[in-house]
Amino acid sequence: MNLELLLSPVNDFLHCSTPLAWREQARKPENLSLLLNDHLICELKAAQTGMFLVRKYVADKETSETLLALLRPYEVFAFSDGxxxxFLALHKALSKKLMPKTQGDWEQALIDSMLLLIKEELHHFWQVREIMLARDIPYVKMTASRYAKGLLGQTRTHEPLMLIDKLICGAYIEARSCERFAAIAPYLDDELSSFYLSLLRSEARHYQDYLSLAQQISGSDIQERVKFFGELEATLIQSPDDTFRFHSGVPVSG
Incomplete structure (x- = not known):
């Protein structure tokens, strides 16, 4: 894998790199359990986002309920001590056969990209979970960081502008995940370093899929909104943050 070639468009898309203070905090062995727990939930939330977009904007009621039922075991485990x-049962069940038939180009593009994203994010969820189990790291429910809420809180409130903004936010979240996986990998043991580097390709593609969908749905140039959210995302990353998480800002304490 050519890391420089892979990360170059990601770094060009983001308006800042991960601050050194976050990297220093992330490399501390005592924070590994926290990061793996948060990473686990980040993968689930990414799958939930893809599922939400399919259910809200494309799926009929029956398909929507079927998709929701497939994801529910993950949510019960993560949020209700289930x-x-x-994983294998869901991975086999989640296929294009479940997806609604659609005539529109962007609707089909959304289905195709989000189905792959959901399957990959849930695979990553299970990979993180296996690492935690192998290292005897317990799953602990944690509060979310301000990051995603800070981005999504600025989306417009009428369609299709809301959808376009949500997709742009999704692009930044995926791009930042990719950048942070690369940032943390050098500080980890060989197994974890290899794991995080293995995630880069899919995360880099996810941000591009989100951005492509936003442009396709808009029909007009989206660069003004891309810039708006890029500046907002950089502010969240570069400003002091009293909650240390995978997508948090500059730690306020050591």
Whole structure:
């Protein structure tokens, strides 16, 4: 894998790199459990986002309920102290056969890209969970950082502008995930470093898929909104943050 070639468009898209203070905090062994727990939930939330977009903007009621039922075991595990989800069962069940038939180009593009994203994010969820189990790291529910809420709180409130803004936010979240995986990898042991580097390709593609969908749906240039959210995202990353998470800002304490 040519990391420089892969990360170059990601870094060009983002308006800032991860601050050194975050990297220094992330490299501390005592924070590994926190980061893995937060990473686990980030993967689930990414899958939830893809599922939400399909259900809200494309799926009929029956398909929507079927998709929701497939994701529910993960949500029950993560938020309601439920049993371990059966990853293989969901991975096999989640296929294009479940997806609604659509005539529109952007609707089909949304289905195709989000189906792949959901499957990949849930695969990453299970990979993180396996690492935690192998290292005897317990799953602990944690509060979310301000990051995603800070971005999504600035989306416009009428369609299709809301959808376009949500997709742009999704692009920044995925791009930042990619950048942070690369940032943290050099500080980890060989197994974890290899794991995080293995995630870069899919995360880099996810941000491009989100951005492409936003442009396709808009029909007009979206660069003004891309810039708006890029500046907002950089502010969240570069400003002091009293909650240390995978997507948090500059830690306020050591």
């Amino acid at each position: 049993p371990e989800p059966d």
